[in-house]
Amino acid sequence: MASVSVEAVRKRYGALEVIHGIDIAIPDGEFVVLVGPSGCGKSTLLRMIAGLEEISGGSIRIGDRVVNHVPSKDRDIAMVFQNYALYPHMTVRENMGFSLKLRKAEQNVIAERVQRAAEILSLTELLDRYPKQLSGGQRQRVAMGRAIVRNPQVFLFDEPLSNLDAKLRVQMRTEIKALHQQLRTTSIYVTHDQIEAMTMADRIVVMHDGIVEQIGTPLELYDTPANLFVAGFIGSPAINLICGVLRRDGGRSWVATEAGIDLPLDGAAAGHDGQPVVYGFRPEHLTPVNGSGLPTRVEVVEPTGANTFVYAELGGAQICGVFSERRGFTAGETLHMVPQLDRVHLFDAASGRRLVA
Template sequence: MASVSVEAVRKRYGALEVVHGIDIAIPDGEFVVLVGPSGCGKSTLLRMIAGLEEISGGIVRIGERVVNEIPSKDRDIAMVFQNYALYPHMTVRENMGFSLKLRKADRDTIGERVKRASEILGLDALLDRYPKQLSGGQRQRVAMGRAIVRNPQVFLFDEPLSNLDAKLRVQMRTEIKALHQQLKTTSIYVTHDQIEAMTMADRIVVMHDGIVEQIGTPLELYDRPANLFVAGFIGSPAINLIRGTLRRDAARSWVSTDAGIDLPLNGNIIGQDGQAVVYGIRPEHLSPSDSQGLPVTVGVVEPTGASTFVYADLSGAQICGVFSERHGFNPGGKMHLMPQLDRVHLFDSATGRRLSA
């Protein structure tokens, strides 16, 4: 196992720069997820770490070695792709051991490592099957097994669950996390799915337009997003964001919207009176109230069983509330939603930066 260090790494295609001087330090044994929308540079960064893309600037270290000029096959990494890339004419056993065979490992070593990986992944009964005889989830396990037998210093995952159905994705992300907890191998995982990132990562790297917006644990990013992009990207349903103007007097602070609605704040605010701001409150941090809070008109009600999603109109702004209790919400009905003031996020409208202390 080894640490991974990315220092001022850039990627250019001609005059177009798509990764802009990224710095990330990943300690030995950590599970880090690179997350962001399509085109943000996360897969390009992963491929530079893997040696599949040339680095235009900066340094990549695996352990103490600078690997910029080291071929991919000599970096002691193993990669699991979105495409399983299994050889159709080989059995599961042969697919898993093929990389060791190419390295001229002896038969006993190959057999021992394949046996260990198959036990970890529950593939013992499938070793003599061919890929066409496997389900999607079983094929993904074989792809992971092929990586495990190499006993690498670093695992790299490039959206490995994208081809699976929703139920199997949930199962497989649990299995990958359990696998990491067992092997303790440094792992870097790329996904555009923030739920995968939140549930699997020790730390998350949120990327956007080739830069890192924020690095932190899942709950750090959720509870204290550094800017509007992170706040809007992390969390499902998405955070409610309402534009307005910060108002302060000697006694209190609040946000006034263009529609004349006053949004309450606690005293933990560092903005200036008259500043254009964005008021953020997550759906689960709103509570139904008879007469206090934000006056809304109920629009769409979505019961999910464990909770109910309510989409409502706040004088032209659309907001969402999530409630575990079962209330009699009626489309078109009037109600109030009271925000938990210690859970309110405030952002500068011009820069997007967080204003909450």
């Protein structure tokens, strides 16, 4: 196993720069997820770490070795792709052991490693089947088994669950996390699905337009997003964001909206009087109240079983509340709600940066 260090890395295609000087330090044994919308540069960065793309500037280290010009096959990494890339004419056993065969490993070594990987991934009963005889989830486990037998310093995952149905994705992400907890191999995982990132990662790297917006644990990103992009990208349903102007009067603070609604703040809120801001709160941090609070008009009610999602209009803005109590919400009713003041997020409207007291 080894650490991975990305230092001031850039990527250009001609005059077009798509990665703008990224710095990421990944300790030995950590599971890091690169997440962001399509085109943010996460897969390009992963391919540069793998040696499948040349870097245009900066350096990449695996362990103590700079690997900028080291061929992919000599970087001691193993990659699991979105498409399983299994050889259809080979059995599961042969697919998993093929990379070791190319390295001219001893047959007993190949057999031992394949058997161990098969036991870890519950593939023992499938070793003599061909890929066409497997389900999508089983094929993905074979692809992971092929990576495991190499005993690499680093695992790289490039959206490995994108081709699976929703139920199987949930199962497979649990299996991948359990696999990492067992092997403790440094792992870098790319996805556009923030739920995958939140549930699997030790730390998340949020990328946007070729830069890193924020790095942190899942709960750090959720509870203290550095800017509006991270706040809006992390969390489902999405955070509620309302534009307004910060107002102060003595020890009291609030955000005044164009619709004439005053959004409450606690006295320790950052920012100066008259500053344009964006007021944010998570859907689960709203509480229904009787007769006081923010007046909202309920538009859509979505019961999901454990929770009820209520989509409502507040002074021209669309907001969402998530409630666990069984209550008869009705479309068209006026519902008064208050946000938990210690969970409110305030952002500068011009820069998008989080305001910190």
